[in-house]
Amino acid sequence: MNKLTLGGIIFTALMVLLTWLSIGGSKGGLNGDIVNMLAVAGAVALVIITVFVVIKYVRQMQNDTATGDLEEASWDDIGEYKNPVPMGWAIMFLGTMIWGVWYWTMGYPVNAYSQIGEYNEDVKAHDAKFAKKYADIQGNELIKMGESVFIAECKVCHGADGKGLDGKAANLHTRISAENVKNVVTNGSNNQLLGTEMPMPDRNGLFNMDTGAPITDAEIDVVASYVANGMQGEGADVFAAVCSSCHGADGKGMEYVAPDIAEFTPALVVNVLSHGKKGVIGKMPSFARLNDKQREAAAAYISAGLPDTDDLEGE
Template identity: 45%
Template sequence: MKSMVIGGIILIVALMAGTYFVAGDAFNSDDYINSLTMLGAVAIITITVFVALKYINQMKNDTAGGELADEKWDGIGEYKNPIPTGWGLAFIGTIVWLFWYWTVGYPTNGFSQIGQWNEETIEFNKKFESKWQNPSNETLTAMGESIFLVQCSPCHGVDAEGINGKAQNLRKRMSQDSVEYVIKNGSNNLKTVYPGGMPPMMLTEDKDIEEVSAYVAGGFKGEQPAAYGVCAGCHAPDGAGIEYVGPNIKTYDNALVSAVLENGKRGLIGIMPSFKGRLNPTQEKAVTAYIKSLGE
């Protein structure tokens, strides 16, 4: 038992040293919450180690005894022994701590850097929205270029051409291969804006798929294929889309770009993650204005 106690003390010291090595800088400030946190870590580590040692020692040396209960499962009985006193006290202590934390404990009555940051961000966004309620298209385009270079160019490139096919080329709406992929596989990326999604194989003939994809990727120029009538029911005859039914497949617009930013997108090239919460509505409009300007 003596060797176990010594080992436990060494373990406690090692764990505390590791904790201080990783997060020691936080305990040199005047924030008393950090000091309480460190004190709590010491208590938890110490109690955990010695409770574990206690029960390891019991398992090695104690023998079961007492009155057996009448119930048995597969020949295995259970003694009518009371719960361990330490376990009971720990359970009650946990309940007491829970109510303390809910009522007077951190973070409900303490300073929070995250809370301060959230408050400042909310205040800034209010000022931003108030200032840019009705910006001109030129202002939106300039704003969108700045946002694009920070948020979008790492994948789409500073020229928006998709970095050799690694991401969507935003200088044109869609490539023929992308249109064929969507026709064959469907698309359910933008359900918050277009809840119905698009089922796969709305066109089944290879000739129809090739003609429609070439027509859509070509910007709806030339003679419209007869098979496009199937697509027009959701995307409109001119490809401009129908609200809540199908997106614009001719050009980029606010609804489409906002939907992609909010939901992310899966397609022929790969997966684009959601940008939900990273841009406010004005910034999304600005990105749309900039992307639209690329094709002009």
């Protein structure tokens, strides 16, 4: 008996022992349970077959030499022999195809009952009931609903106060940070903030209309501060010359052209929740699991202005 076979036997014995101890030591153990007994038998068979198949092919690679006629074609003088497909491989391949056809047509047809299918139908029915019940909710009631959605879905990243948990998510008390403005101006954006594919070009496509020259690093810095400060301070001239043609003189955007960068709007928040958003600090996923009314409510709550930390502590 060579070292390879001996090592395989020792490894198999160890794996079988660990499997037995794991199942036997679990709550309930075997206790005559046919399901557990079959699971152990299957695990043992899998370990034994795997180990000795590996041993067989390792020994075959160590000792066998290829024989037969070479194919005419070669790649860098590396050719293939005209050897037939091993019978075992051919049987497994055909058997897998036959099993697949049986599984999808008879064993588990695609229209058969499933717990997942039942769950999906229940969710659809609940969503329809929810949509009908809350279809007409508006105003303060919608904002209150949005607060519940925010607590359940948004505060994990944005925090209960919406300030972003030390930069791990956007601070929702300000429309946009200077860092994010610089990132968008430099790299462009295609976050579907208008609900459609309307990309903003990167800096190579942005020009100062007063000078006719591409936007500079200094202009990017100053306009980023201007936008982040709520359209106030130094940089109004750069914004007017570079950004206002799409975002408007007040930064409130233009329909079908550019989003509002002065403040959050319900439509903007709904689009972010529907499509997700990629920014300088990372990527926010979409929240497609929320229904339309839940996204509308969250958008109303955020657009109305989140409470300050002091207000939360005083409640």
